[in-house]
Amino acid sequence: MFKIEANSDFSIHNLPYGIFSDKTEDKRIGIAIGDSVFDLTTAVKDGIFDQVPYECMLTGTLNEFIKLGKSITNGVRTKLQSLIASEDSSLNKYIVKQEAVTMHLPVQVGDYTDFYSSEEHATNVGKLYRDPENALMPNWKHIPVGYHGRSSSIVVDGTNIVRPQGQIKPSKLDSPFFGPTEALDFELETGFIIGKENKQGSSIPVEEAEEYIFGMVLLNDWSARDIQKWEYVPLGPFLGKNFATSISPWVIPYEALKPFLVKGPEQNPPVLDYLKVVGNKNIDLKLQVKINNTIVSNSNFKYMYWNMNQQIAHHSVNGCNLRIGDLMGSGTISGKDESALGSLLEISRGGKKKVALNDGSYRTFLEDGDTVTLTGYCEKDGKRVGFGKVSGQILPAKKN
Numbered sequence: 001m002f003k004i005e006a007n008s009d010f011s012i013h014n015l016p017y018g019i020f021s022d023k024t025e026d027k028r029i030g031i032a033i034g035d036s037v038f039d040l041t042t043a044v045k046d047g048i049f050d051q052v053p054y055e056c057m058l059t060g061t062l063n064e065f066i067k068l069g070k071s072i073t074n075g076v077r078t079k080l081q082s083l084i085a086s087e088d089s090s091l092n093k094y095i096v097k098q099e100a101v102t103m104h105l106p107v108q109v110g111d112y113t114d115f116y117s118s119e120e121h122a123t124n125v126g127k128l129y130r131d132p133e134n135a136l137m138p139n140w141k142h143i144p145v146g147y148h149g150r151s152s153s154i155v156v157d158g159t160n161i162v163r164p165q166g167q168i169k170p171s172k173l174d175s176p177f178f179g180p181t182e183a184l185d186f187e188l189e190t191g192f193i194i195g196k197e198n199k200q201g202s203s204i205p206v207e208e209a210e211e212y213i214f215g216m217v218l219l220n221d222w223s224a225r226d227i228q229k230w231e232y233v234p235l236g237p238f239l240g241k242n243f244a245t246s247i248s249p250w251v252i253p254y255e256a257l258k259p260f261l262v263k264g265p266e267q268n269p270p271v272l273d274y275l276k277v278v279g280n281k282n283i284d285l286k287l288q289v290k291i292n293n294t295i296v297s298n299s300n301f302k303y304m305y306w307n308m309n310q311q312i313a314h315h316s317v318n319g320c321n322l323r324i325g326d327l328m329g330s331g332t333i334s335g336k337d338e339s340a341l342g343s344l345l346e347i348s349r350g351g352k353k354k355v356a357l358n359d360g361s362y363r364t365f366l367e368d369g370d371t372v373t374l375t376g377y378c379e380k381d382g383k384r385v386g387f388g389k390v391s392g393q394i395l396p397a398k399k400n
């Protein structure tokens, strides 16, 4: 049988979904349990979950499974929980060790949107890029600000990232030059996967938004700060961010995260009615970033000013339709403390302060060969629900 260590990210309370393959190379749906993967595709084929049509298991992504709706997917979850709890030995034939499998992108992402929802992050970047006296834009406390990202370059944990090239214009020069970015950065974010669609022309009420969240992942929104700084006015991020976005392979079901809901920061001035939420909508999710073996940030998703429900309500308020498999980035997750900053741009104060790594070297931004790893977990009353990790190593820029 499988082992679930007390400190495992993948406890019986979690049961996240992913896409894996082993020797046969067929992509199958798996559920992480302890150090193992439960092969859901084969279990469905054998009729263990009779409400799940086998065709949904064969597409190499979670999209068709998610489309079945939460009444079915939550049924799978509760049935598997009771089979595990009863130590049913019929489970054994569906268990594979995690170390023996390859993980793939869990969903086919149609559209990817990235928000900008941490007050601390928006303030820090506003000070560095614009006006230290008026760091937050006048719209920021009224609108969950976001931009449309690029889905083609979303990659899974373990994928190498080639240093991007582009136009760079240092303030001391009058015109730009072309070259590899000299300011490659990570952004500590979470992402959520849309699990239910709204029709174009209709909007999702904020109080129903939860039904549209299938689950969450860790997300690193790689950013080339020099390219970004020159290109972003007035339409926002483009080539400075669309070269790669990394996500973790296991999608944590929203249901597994409900025990960790907490109240978010007070929103003042009051938000418009379509954004008003009641109750606990933030999640106490502890987050950590490492560059190679050095911890450079300890943050928490609960610091976010705007929550996922408000992001969904805002995204659809104009009649924009969300589709199953769409990915929403939280925005960089920074806290008040110096140790809780979600990007090197903030940690190095715009490249002015050197960050010491354990090997005696220093960074302002990322160097070729560096590996950035994000991890995260929720823990309360002896229950642990972890996210695993998302990491990526920087490769040198391509020679032209």
Ligand SMILES: O=C(O)/C=C/C(=O)CC(=O)CC(=O)O
Binding pocket: 114, 115, 116, 117, 118, 121, 122, 125, 126, 129, 187, 189, 221, 223, 232, 237, 330, 331, 332
């Ligand atoms: O303030 C800016 O001009 C830019 C900010 C970012 O780079 C952040 C962005 O991608 C959104 C976020 O992650 O919060």
Ligand SMILES: [Ca+2]
Binding pocket: 114, 115, 187, 189, 221, 329, 331, 332
């Ligand atoms: Ca971002």
Ligand SMILES: [Mg+2]
Binding pocket: 220, 221, 222, 223, 241, 242, 243, 244, 245
């Ligand atoms: Mg990106």
